[in-house]
Amino acid sequence: MTITLHNISMKFNNTTAVNQLSVTIPKGELVSILxxxxxxxxxxxxxxxxxxEPTGGxxxxxxxxxxxxxxxxxGIGMVFQNYALYPHxxxxxxxxxxxxxxxxxxxxxxxxxxxxxxxxxxxxxLDRKPSMLSGGQQQRVAIARALVREPEILLLDEPLSNxxxxxxxxxxEEIRRIxxxxxxxxxxxxxxxxxxLSISDHVLLMNQGKLMQFDVPSNLYDEPNHRFVASFIxxxxxxxxxAEIVDGTLKTPFGYDLAIEAPNQSVQIAVRPENLYLxxxxxxxxxxxxERVGKDTLAVIGNxxxxxxxxxxxxxxxxxxxxxxxxxxxxxxxxxQKTGERIYIKE
Amino acid sequence: MKTSPLSKTFIYVMLxxxxxxxxxxxxxxxxxxxxxxxxxxxxxxxxxxxxLRFDNFVAAFxxxxxxTYFVNSVIVMVLSTLxxxxxxILAAYAFSRLNFWGKDAxxxxxxxxxxxxxxxxxxxxxxxxxxxxxxxxxxxxxxxWTASIFSIFLLRQFFLKIPKELNYAARVDGCTNxxxxxxxxxxxxxxxxxxxxxxxxxxxxxxxxxxLIVTNSKEMRTLPVGLTSxxxxxxxxxxxxMAASTMIIFPMIILFIFLQKYIIKGIAGAGIKG
Numbered sequence: 105m106t107i108t109l110h111n112i113s114m115k116f117n118n119t120t121a122v123n124q125l126s127v128t129i130p131k132g133e134l135v136s137i138l139x140x141x142x143x144x145x146x147x148x149x150x151x152x153x154x155x156x157e158p159t160g161g162x163x164x165x166x167x168x169x170x171x172x173x174x175x176x177x178x179g180i181g182m183v184f185q186n187y188a189l190y191p192h193x194x195x196x197x198x199x200x201x202x203x204x205x206x207x208x209x210x211x212x213x214x215x216x217x218x219x220x221x222x223x224x225x226x227x228x229x230l231d232r233k234p235s236m237l238s239g240g241q242q243q244r245v246a247i248a249r250a251l252v253r254e255p256e257i258l259l260l261d262e263p264l265s266n267x268x269x270x271x272x273x274x275x276x277e278e279i280r281r282i283x284x285x286x287x288x289x290x291x292x293x294x295x296x297x298x299x300x301l302s303i304s305d306h307v308l309l310m311n312q313g314k315l316m317q318f319d320v321p322s323n324l325y326d327e328p329n330h331r332f333v334a335s336f337i338x339x340x341x342x343x344x345x346x347a348e349i350v351d352g353t354l355k356t357p358f359g360y361d362l363a364i365e366a367p368n369q370s371v372q373i374a375v376r377p378e379n380l381y382l383x384x385x386x387x388x389x390x391x392x393x394x395e396r397v398g399k400d401t402l403a404v405i406g407n408x409x410x411x412x413x414x415x416x417x418x419x420x421x422x423x424x425x426x427x428x429x430x431x432x433x434x435x436x437x438x439x440x441q442k443t444g445e446r447i448y449i450k451e
Numbered sequence: 452m453k454t455s456p457l458s459k460t461f462i463y464v465m466l467x468x469x470x471x472x473x474x475x476x477x478x479x480x481x482x483x484x485x486x487x488x489x490x491x492x493x494x495x496x497x498x499x500x501x502x503l504r505f506d507n508f509v510a511a512f513x514x515x516x517x518x519t520y521f522v523n524s525v526i527v528m529v530l531s532t533l534x535x536x537x538x539x540i541l542a543a544y545a546f547s548r549l550n551f552w553g554k555d556a557x558x559x560x561x562x563x564x565x566x567x568x569x570x571x572x573x574x575x576x577x578x579x580x581x582x583x584x585x586x587x588x589x590x591x592x593x594x595x596w597t598a599s600i601f602s603i604f605l606l607r608q609f610f611l612k613i614p615k616e617l618n619y620a621a622r623v624d625g626c627t628n629x630x631x632x633x634x635x636x637x638x639x640x641x642x643x644x645x646x647x648x649x650x651x652x653x654x655x656x657x658x659x660x661x662x663l664i665v666t667n668s669k670e671m672r673t674l675p676v677g678l679t680s681x682x683x684x685x686x687x688x689x690x691x692x693m694a695a696s697t698m699i700i701f702p703m704i705i706l707f708i709f710l711q712k713y714i715i716k717g718i719a720g721a722g723i724k725g
Contacts, residue, residue: 155619176625192638201634205625249624350676 105165105179105256105289106131106222107152113160114147114313119393119406121147124161125312129306134283134290136300139310140336145293148170148310152291153259154178165257175196176205178257178379181250185262187242189234189249195221196230200246206253223282226291241269247282248433258283276303297337334374340402343380343412345373345387347397347439354439354449358386358431364439377402378416379436382422386431391422405430484508484694491689504690511681511694512539516669520677527592527662527673528655530554534597535651536644542598543606544632548618558607561600564719577664591665592673596655602647609643610636645713649706 107129114122122144129135137145137201150156152163154175162171170178196217203213221227224244227272234242243263263274280303283290292301296360301321309316309324317324317333328334334342335440345357349369354362356373389412393404401416405428412429422428439447454462478498483491484507486500496547510516546558576595577586585591613636621631637644666672666714678699681692705715 150619153619153623155622175619175623179625182620182623184616184620186614186616188620188641189619190617190635192635192641202624205630250622393542 107157107257107289107291108164109148109152109161110164111161112148112158113143113150114156115159120313122151125310125313125315126161127308127315127318129289129291129308132287132289133305134280134303135306135308136304137293137295137308137310138300138336139295139316141295143419144313145295145310149291149293151260152257153180155392156200156394158367159418179253180257180259181255182259183243183246183250183261185261185265187234187246187266189245189322191234192274194231194233195226195237195245195349198234198245199252202249202253217248218251220252220283221289223251223285226280239267242273243267243275244278247279249280249361251286251288251421256289256388258288260290260292261292262293262295264296266362271305272299279303279353284307297339301337309336318447328374328438331372331374331440331446338375338376340397340413342376344410345375347371347373349447356434356437360434362434362449364447364449370442371447372442373432374438375432375436376438377413378415380412380430380432381417382414382420383429383431386429388427389426391424391426392421392422403428458613480693481688481697484697486690488690506697507690507694511698512693514691514695515677517674517677517695517698519670520672520674523592523671523677524656524673526589527658528652529594530589531593531655532648532651534593535599535602536648538598539602539606539647540632540637540644542603543610544601544628544636546603546607548636549628562604565600565604573660573664580665586665587667587671589671592662592671596658599647599651602651605647606640606643609640613639642713645710649710649714650707653703654698668703671679 109125109127109129113120125144125148136147139145141224147156151426152160154170154177158171164170165178165393190201190306193201196214199217199220200213203216204210208216217399218227218230221230224247226241226244226248229237229241229245234245237245246263246295260279264275267275268412270417270449276299279290279292292300301324304321306318306323307321308318311332316336317329319327319397324333324337327335347370348355349364349366349371351368352363352365354364354371354373356362389405391403391405392408392411394416395402395404400414401420404411404413406412416422434449437449439449441447482498482500485503485505485533486497486507487502487504489495490500517648546554548721579594580586580591583590617635618631626634657675658673662673662676663679666676678695681688681695
């Protein structure tokens with residue numbers, strides 16, 4: 105099912121949690137809503153679910169306006185951060201509960217619930233109470249309960265944040281596997297960019313209630329349309345260099361100029377750490393720190409107010425205090441206005 | 452933690468002394484109920500009567516219409532407990548889960564009324580019931596006791612500990628407010644509800660002052676009020692009073708034995724794993 109948000113807004117008293125959000129989520133995709141804490145991502149999900157009614161705008165599932173529809177009439181399944189399993193019911197009763205609420209015959213409901221339990225691989229735990237399950241198992245029960253009515257949309261609110269690191273990795277692959285098996289349109293809220301970038305077809309990046317970029321994961325990383333996106337995505341984070349545009353020419357700190365169609369102004373050039381390299385010419389900086397990060401070596405250069413990071417190539421060594429020249433190729437640099445908007449360089 | 456045998460002995464001795472002190476009045480009550488009239492006042496007191504006079508129980512039962520009192524007590528206890536449970540569940544749900552104008556102020560006001568001593572309200576309540584024409588009727592015994600602020604407070608706190616997401620999940624699954632309350636909240640709050648029921652049942656069973664004031668006829672009296680028939684102008688007939696008291700507390704003891712597990716759970720505050 106295609107989900108269309110049209111100028112959706114949500115105000116709580118005087119704070120605007122979501123501001124004029126418009127986006128179309130294609131059918132059968134897994135889409136992550138990503139952003140820092142309090143950016144309105146969970147609020148957006150709750151509006152999709154019908155648990156919050158937006159204060160402005162409309163929500164369409166395919167072409168049907170569901171803005172005023174109650175949650176159970178929307179054909180959605182939802183998984184919550186703390187799983188929200190009913191503690192007094194067994195796993196089987198939990199999974200059967202939505203069917204029971206929709207008056208399905210008991211035998212049929214049981215059959216479907218067991219089917220769903222098999223899909224999420226918990227069919228050996230059906231008689232247990234939720235308190236006797238591990239976090240990962242509870243998660244699977246919650247997914248089974250969300251899917252048992254065969255909804256056309258699955259909504260997940262930070263489903264992995266209560267799990268330990270290793271389990272998180274397994275569960276996110278599980279979610280992807282189940283999503284692919286059912287071809288169900290899935291919206292997934294997370295604050296973890298790695299999670300979002302690894303399993304999503306599209307990522308919806310939000311900040312302060314606004315849509316920053318809706319794109320495929322690789323574009324979010326390589327072609328950020330705003331300085332916020334560039335800074336938020338990637339670790340270690342983006343390096344920034346001050347530069348000037350004078351009469352249609354961008355004067356880079358790396359010793360070369362680029363033709364650019366923009367009025368005269370101060371701008372910032374952003375370069376990813378893996379695209380910054382040591383050279384014989386370019387920008388002269390002092391090495392401040394050298395650290396091993398897994399298989400790579402990361403060098404921190406620059407001064408206190410403007411530190412930059414770059415990965416050393418195999419075989420390169422630098423000493424702390426040494427002066428080096430750094431360079432970045434012109435196809436790897438991204439230019440942003442002082443206000444944050446991207447300035448595109450003509451090819 | 453491992454406790455040494457010495458401190459373990461000490462703990463058991465202290466607990467033993469405590470239990471004996473708690474049990475003493477009951478033992479005294481049962482012992483007195485089996486004594487003859489002469490034995491009751493003997494100094495030093497006699498713990499085990501010379502002859503066990505079980506006919507005290509028969510005498511006590513014949514002295515006043517205890518069967519009527521018993522039926523009245525049961526009716527009042529059952530209906531007022533039922534009424535209180537219903538009002539408590541609804542009010543606690545409203546105060547913990549619904550949003551309405553003036554919710555917090557209203558709740559503060561309700562809790563504030565707990566500070567008014569019950570004795571102060573005795574006369575105004577009597578006047579009110581008398582104006583309603585309820586004196587010496589079941590209405591007077593039951594209806595004023597079908598709501599308890601303390602129970603509402605207790606259950607509201609319990610409801611508040613139940614994660615909000617359960618409410619959301621239930622809504623997505625297709626529950627109405629009422630269905631959610633019935634199928635999710637009440638089963639989870641079972642320990643708290645049983646505590647409320649038990650405190651109420653005991654309170655109602657033992658209530659003395661209110662039934663004494665609002666009833667005039669023997670037909671409407673309850674058991675505790677019935678006990679006054681053993682206190683006459685010529686003095687109190689202790690052995691019969693104690694025999695009747697022993698019979699009266701019996702149902703409460705049975706209730707307690709069956710619900711013990713829940714009482715402890717409810718008072719200790721059951722933890723809920725989200």
